[in-house]
Amino acid sequence: MKKIGFIGAGNMGGALAAAVSRTENSVFVCCAHKENAEALAAKIGATATTVENIIDVCDLVFLGVKPQTLPDLARSVKPLIEKRKDRICLVSMAAGVTCSRLAALFGDCKIIRIMPNTPVSIGEGVILYCLTQSAAEYEDLLCDALSMAGTLHKIDEAIIDAATAVSGCGPAFVYMFIDALADGGVKCGLAREKAQLLAAQTLIGAAKLCIESDKQPSELRDEVCSPGGSTLRGVAALEQGDLNGIVISAVEAAYKRTRELSGE
Ligand SMILES: NC(=O)c1ccc[n+]([C@@H]2O[C@H](COP(=O)([O-])OP(=O)(O)OC[C@H]3O[C@@H](n4cnc5c(N)ncnc54)[C@H](OP(=O)(O)O)[C@@H]3O)[C@@H](O)[C@H]2O)c1
Numbered sequence: 123m124k125k126i127g128f129i130g131a132g133n134m135g136g137a138l139a140a141a142v143s144r145t146e147n148s149v150f151v152c153c154a155h156k157e158n159a160e161a162l163a164a165k166i167g168a169t170a171t172t173v174e175n176i177i178d179v180c181d182l183v184f185l186g187v188k189p190q191t192l193p194d195l196a197r198s199v200k201p202l203i204e205k206r207k208d209r210i211c212l213v214s215m216a217a218g219v220t221c222s223r224l225a226a227l228f229g230d231c232k233i234i235r236i237m238p239n240t241p242v243s244i245g246e247g248v249i250l251y252c253l254t255q256s257a258a259e260y261e262d263l264l265c266d267a268l269s270m271a272g273t274l275h276k277i278d279e280a281i282i283d284a285a286t287a288v289s290g291c292g293p294a295f296v297y298m299f300i301d302a303l304a305d306g307g308v309k310c311g312l313a314r315e316k317a318q319l320l321a322a323q324t325l326i327g328a329a330k331l332c333i334e335s336d337k338q339p340s341e342l343r344d345e346v347c348s349p350g351g352s353t354l355r356g357v358a359a360l361e362q363g364d365l366n367g368i369v370i371s372a373v374e375a376a377y378k379r380t381r382e383l384s385g386e
Pocket of ligand 1: 135173188239
């Protein structure tokens, strides 16, 4: 059982802390406002504490503050980290902040960079991660700590922005598709609530089949399209509206903006 700390436990840090609290590890949280940390700790069975105590006792320390707060945080904690640099590993979830930038801020210590997406809050997230060489010994602990948050994917930092445009931004694109699928159902006479449930559940099933079968998405699509049938008419309408092109443009636009934000 290891000690896992969260400095900053709002939307994303809080969701990850909740997932870690469902493992064998002990969780320590702190926020800018003590009462926020206490409320979260009571809810998930963690310990609310201070930044200093987290750095003093924890093995893995997640940085869940906003990227713009990192420099101030780094200034105040760098001397404490320096003292424990061989026994602590920092895990940053800050969008667009590279491992080298983190090393410049926090000094010569072990660093892991992750990029989670919002379904981590129900244990179905995608968590991208990349390690600095010195943090390799913490990989197993990271994977164990986040095992209840979703699936982990180790990637080269050079492609993290591209992967972020798919899995980090992707949930927003998927919700838009669910909304549109449901709107279509409502237009054809379904009640909104029923249409949304059918649309969302259809995405879950189709996505699982895509992962679990050894077929390409285009083959799976063809299996739904009988010759001269209704699905084919719908597919033709999507092709006419250039669904493929629009989605590719959305991912590319998100990728470009991620690169801009990370200053690359
Ligand atoms: N939200 C997402 O979908 C998402 C996705 C991927 C990555 N991320 C990354 O996750 C990080 C957090 O984003 P978020 O959306 O979770 O932000 P958030 O909800 O605003 O949470 C920020 C947290 O940081 C705390 N905090 C601020 N200053 C602090 C300090 N000096 N010491 C300790 N705690 C401090 C806040 O405490 P109080 O609540 O008391 O103010 C709050 O708990 C960001 O780096 C973001 O890039 C977010």
